[in-house]
Amino acid sequence: MSLTAQLPTGEIVDLWSYGTPNDASADIREVTFEKAQQDLRHYMHAAHAMIYARDDTVLWDKYNVTANILMQMRFDGNLGFAGGLLDHGSESAVEGLNRELEEEINLDLKKYPLSQEDHICTHVNDKKKLVMHFYAKEMKKTEFLEIERNALGAKEWGVESLGIIRVPLYMVEDKTRGFPLFLANQFAGSAREQLLIAICKRKILTKEQLNYFIDCYRKHVGLNST
Ligand code: GTP
Numbered sequence: 001m002s003l004t005a006q007l008p009t010g011e012i013v014d015l016w017s018y019g020t021p022n023d024a025s026a027d028i029r030e031v032t033f034e035k036a037q038q039d040l041r042h043y044m045h046a047a048h049a050m051i052y053a054r055d056d057t058v059l060w061d062k063y064n065v066t067a068n069i070l071m072q073m074r075f076d077g078n079l080g081f082a083g084g085l086l087d088h089g090s091e092s093a094v095e096g097l098n099r100e101l102e103e104e105i106n107l108d109l110k111k112y113p114l115s116q117e118d119h120i121c122t123h124v125n126d127k128k129k130l131v132m133h134f135y136a137k138e139m140k141k142t143e144f145l146e147i148e149r150n151a152l153g154a155k156e157w158g159v160e161s162l163g164i165i166r167v168p169l170y171m172v173e174d175k176t177r178g179f180p181l182f183l184a185n186q187f188a189g190s191a192r193e194q195l196l197i198a199i200c201k202r203k204i205l206t207k208e209q210l211n212y213f214i215d216c217y218r219k220h221v222g223l224n225s226t
């Protein structure tokens with residue numbers, strides 16, 4: 001982990017300020033992967049991934065687990081996905097992503113390599129000159145459990161990653177606790193948006209369910225509903 005990085009232009013940027021509470025959603029826009037590759041080559045690029053498994057378990061006869069989604073508590077107190085900055089020029093997004101997944105969650109790359117087909121979306125923060133590529137890979141539940149257990153052996157365990165967590169995708173009767181309250185956490189970069197987009201694109205929740213949860217989250221944090 002370094003606190004500064006040099007852009008291909010020679011400019012030094014302060015990585016420490018990435019994903020801080022000052023990052024506003026308004027600073028982040030979505031672009032295509034190709035456009036980011038062509039037009040934003042001079043920015044820093046990062047790639048993160050959502051590993052998940054569908055799960056039909058019902059908790060306490062009440063709440064549908066629906067899916068287990070793996071996220072992590074980062075060293076800086078933000079929640080995020082496993083992944084990280086790409087080595088400029090020397091590796092593709094997928095190569096860098098796989099390298100970071102091995103370092104951060106000890107992912108067995110022989111069994112579970114991610115590929116460009118797993119790409120979900122790309123965001124850019126122009127203020128930070130940071131491009132954030134995002135991937136998602138569905139696993140069987142048995143594979144997910146194995147990946148989760150193996151994460152304790154990662155090189156970055158206890159350093160960059162302070163623990164992997166699962167995302168609660170249900171809501172309790174007060175219409176706050178569960179997924180809405182989870183969304184009220186502090187997230188790194190565009191991780192909250194990435195989570196919502198992947199849940200929608202992979203049809204883990206329906207658009208109606210997702211919108212309802214987002215409305216409850218917005219009410220909880222005092223934002224007007226959409
Ligand atoms: P370093 O060793 O510090 O380079 O860490 P790293 O290579 O693991 O990079 P990191 O995962 O910290 O990602 C780089 C930047 O991307 C961070 O400074 C965050 O602002 C942002 N970031 C971190 N996690 C996520 C995430 O899950 N989603 C998104 N969109 N951005 C993230």
Ligand code: MN
Nearest residue numbers: 082083084160
């Ligand atoms: Mn990282």
